[in-house]
Amino acid sequence: MKxxxxxxxxxxxxxxxxxACILMTLGVFLLPYIDINxxxxxxxxxxxxxxxxxxxxxxLTTFFALFLLSKITQPMQKLIQATNEIRxxxxxxxxxxxxxxEIGELANTFNHMxxxxxxxxxxxxxxxxxxxxxxxxxxxxxxxxxxxxxxxxTNPQGAKLMSAWQGIEWNKIDxxxxxxxxxxxxxxxxxxxxxxxxxxxxxxxxxxxxxxHVKQSVWSVQMAPLHTEPGNRGAVAVLRDVTEEAHLxxxxxDFIANISHEIRTPLSMIQGYSEAxxxxxxxxxxxxxxxxxxxxxxxxxxxxxxxDLLDLARMEAGHIDVTLxxxxxxxxxxxxxxxxxxxxxxxGLRLEYKHADEPLILEAADEDKLEQxxxxxxxxxxxxxxxxxxxxxxxxxxxxxxxxxxxxxxxxGIPRExxxxxxxxxxxxxxxxxxxxxxxxxxxxxxVKHIIDAHKGTIEVDSIHxxxxxxxxxxxxxxxxxxxxxxx
Numbered sequence: 001m002k003x004x005x006x007x008x009x010x011x012x013x014x015x016x017x018x019x020a021c022i023l024m025t026l027g028v029f030l031l032p033y034i035d036i037n038x039x040x041x042x043x044x045x046x047x048x049x050x051x052x053x054x055x056x057x058x059x060l061t062t063f064f065a066l067f068l069l070s071k072i073t074q075p076m077q078k079l080i081q082a083t084n085e086i087r088x089x090x091x092x093x094x095x096x097x098x099x100x101x102e103i104g105e106l107a108n109t110f111n112h113m114x115x116x117x118x119x120x121x122x123x124x125x126x127x128x129x130x131x132x133x134x135x136x137x138x139x140x141x142x143x144x145x146x147x148x149x150x151x152x153x154t155n156p157q158g159a160k161l162m163s164a165w166q167g168i169e170w171n172k173i174d175x176x177x178x179x180x181x182x183x184x185x186x187x188x189x190x191x192x193x194x195x196x197x198x199x200x201x202x203x204x205x206x207x208x209x210x211x212x213h214v215k216q217s218v219w220s221v222q223m224a225p226l227h228t229e230p231g232n233r234g235a236v237a238v239l240r241d242v243t244e245e246a247h248l249x250x251x252x253x254d255f256i257a258n259i260s261h262e263i264r265t266p267l268s269m270i271q272g273y274s275e276a277x278x279x280x281x282x283x284x285x286x287x288x289x290x291x292x293x294x295x296x297x298x299x300x301x302x303x304x305x306x307x308d309l310l311d312l313a314r315m316e317a318g319h320i321d322v323t324l325x326x327x328x329x330x331x332x333x334x335x336x337x338x339x340x341x342x343x344x345x346x347x348g349l350r351l352e353y354k355h356a357d358e359p360l361i362l363e364a365a366d367e368d369k370l371e372q373x374x375x376x377x378x379x380x381x382x383x384x385x386x387x388x389x390x391x392x393x394x395x396x397x398x399x400x401x402x403x404x405x406x407x408x409x410x411x412x413g414i415p416r417e418x419x420x421x422x423x424x425x426x427x428x429x430x431x432x433x434x435x436x437x438x439x440x441x442x443x444x445x446x447x448v449k450h451i452i453d454a455h456k457g458t459i460e461v462d463s464i465h466x467x468x469x470x471x472x473x474x475x476x477x478x479x480x481x482x483x484x485x486x487x488x
Contacts, residue, residue, distance in 0.1 A: 002478045083110075091118035208224075332370060336393070380445070384469070393405070400477075411468055
């Protein structure tokens, strides 16, 4: 700042002008008086002395004025510097002025204000950090928008979701809204699925919720208004991925529908045939025996269904009981082959076992559970393969750490579109092609999948409709210690 524009400069030249005016006024009245009352020589000396006294007085006045003003302006300069430091964010700046005048009171007031401001800023920062920590720790995505639909802030999950959704061409996918309708406004950062909710929140100023389906995901959205100035509000959205919950709910409803259907059939048959016996509709002991046999078969089927349901429920809950031991796969498959050989002859099927020439040993496996796997797979092959066709059991070593067992049949096969769902509960791709449907519960392959997963193996299915089906089981020869602990 220039000197003449500062407070010191203004006061200094004001005092100079004031002193100059006083001296000039004195000169105007004194000089004529001197000329009248004194001689020429005395008058000249007096005038010289007067001028000298004026110069000395003017200089001393100016000096003391500057000294006095500096005592005022120095604290003011310190106050200005401290204010600038606070403006820059240095809230711990304080003034060290110890005076008892107004400037001292101003300094004390400034220090008190700076302390209060520092505490307020510190509390705001702590609150901001707490809110940021909460948002970062949330699994849900949180995104806030201004009234124009521009993104204000997000947590990491929200930023990731917004980035992913920005790369989607919404006009090429199916988006379902509940309960709002789609809106074509594209002038903001709000993703297409959230725009109906955003417009409703901004327009009405009330919380809105919806369930949005995007591609294969389901998102539960809760959006609330951000109130700022009247007529200028944004919105904050909390998005939770409920895909798994929706899938589980669908599985639950499907399970209830399937189990109701599966149980209704044997119950109806048991009820119908028992009523026929009670009404005496059997004309002979042979007919009575046939009716009783049907009731017995259906009761056995219900028993198998309940047992499989209990086993599957325990497996899906993670409570699969296995006893790990050394298993000779060749002996296991040979035993399973002998068990099904008689049934193959009775049904006119050709069962062949192509075993490996080398020993197939699993270091840690449950022999009973694996026998259940191959029994279920062969049972399915027998039920789906017509008389005169072949069923093969093939075992081999595919690497130093893995062995493979394949169950092949020459049945009618499975349509390609049904293969991804083959291991789901109560799956039946085509009931018309299943012979002796009453023997199956629709849970066998789901149980097989859980047992193979528990052994850290894999099972795959390949089928050509009309030609046959092949199940391929790959098992690791050795289990890691961590895997063993999980199995036991």
